[in-house]
Amino acid sequence: MAEKVKVDKADAQRVLYTAYKEAQKPGNHGCTHSDFIDFVLDNTHKTYKYVLVNALLAKATNQAINPLCLQKKSLLPGSYDARTICHDVLVKFEKDELGKALGGSNEPFLNKPARFTDLDKGNAVRAGRDKEILDALCDNLPKFTTSAKAFAGLVYALYKLLQVKAERAALTDFTVDATESTNDIYQLFAFMDDLLEQNFEGEILTLVVAGLFEQFLSDEETSVVEVHPVNESGASSKEISDLDIYRNGNLYVANELKDKEFTDHDITHAADKVMAVGKMHMNFIFGRHGGCDPRVVRTVRAAYLDKGFVLNVISVDTFIRTMLPLIQNIDCERFLKYILETARDTKFKETTISYILEVASKHFSIS
Secondary structure, three states: OOOOOOOOHHHHHHHHHHHHHHHHOOOOOOOOOHHHHHHHHOOOOHHHHHHHHHHHHHHHHOOOOOOOEOOOOOOOOOOOOHHHHHHHHHHHHHHHHOOOOOOOOOOHHHOHHHOOOEOOOOOOOOOOHHHHHHHHHHHHHHHOOOHHHHHHHHHHHHHHHHHHHHHHHHHOOOOEEOOOOOOHHHHHHHHHHHHOOOOOOOHHHHHHHHHHHHHHOOOOOOEEEEEOOOOOOOHHHOOOOOEEEEEOOEEEEEEEEEOOEOOHHHHHHHHHHHHHOOOOEEEEEEOOOOEOOHHHHHHHHHHHHOOOOEEEEEEHHHHHHHHHHHOOOOOHHHHHHHHHHHHHHOOOOHHHHHHHHHHHHHHOEEO
C-alpha cells in the first residue's frame, strides 16, 4: 500500500492566504497552465472547480502529494486526505474571502464526482462537457510537478475567482427595501407571476423553481440546489435532471423543467434517468409556454406508478402555490439576488438578467 502523505491544515491555510494576497496585487497573474484553469473554472461543474483548486492548494503546500487523489483511501503514490483539506480549509476560505465564487458548497467532496478515490478517465460521469472536464483534470493536474508550479496555478485561480466575486457583487449591489403595504409572500408571488410571462428559452422557469427550493431549504446547511444549463446540447451531457436538489450529498429530488410543448417521450426519458440512479419519484414541472395532452400525461403517470415510480407532472403555477405556504421565511431580496447570481454563474443569457432586473424594478423598492 502506498504511504500516505500528510498535508497540515494550518500550513495549507497559510499557503492559501499567501496566494490570495498575491492574487490581489495588480499585474499579470498568468501561469503556464492558465488555459486549463480557465477551462475548468469557466464551466459550470461546481464539484470539479473545488477539485481543481483543492489539488493546487495541496500540491503547493506539500510537493509530495498526488494531485489526482480525491480520497484518503487512494492507493496512488502520494495519496492524501483531499476531502479534509477541502472541507476544513478551502470551503471556509471561499465563504470568508471569495463570496462563494466556487459555488458555495458546504461539503463538495460528498458530491458524486469527488467520491471516487482518484481522478481517472474511467470514472462514471455524464458524456459531453463534464467528461471533457474530467479528462482535462486527469491530463493536466500531473503537469504541476512542483509546489512552485502549483502555487502559481493557485494564484491564477484565485485571481479569476476574485473577478467572479467582483462581478457578482456588482450585479447584486442593492437592497430591497421593505414595504408596509403588502406582505412578503404576496410580493414574491406577484414578482414570479410577472416574471413567468416570458420564458427566455426556459431560463426564467428554471430560476423561479430553483429560487423557491433555495428559500424552502435555506435553513439546511447540507442542502444544495444544483442548477444546470438550459438546453445543453445532447441530453446525455446533463446531470440527472434539469434541477437536482441534494441533501447530505445524496439526491433529494430531481426536477425536469419544460417551458415548451412536450411529448410522452420527454416525460419517460426524464423519468428513466431518475430511475436509473435509484430514485423512485420526480417532479416534471412545465411553464406557461409548455404543455402536453392531459390524456397522454395520465397514461404515462399510470404506467410509471405500476413500476412503483411516482411521477409528479405539474404546472409551474400549481408548484408555486404549493411551495410558497411551506416556506418559513420569505425573503424577497434573497430570492432576487439568488436568481441573479445563479443566472450569471450558470451562464444564462444577458438578456435574461436584464429582464429580471426590469421586472424587479416594477415590484420592489430597490436602493
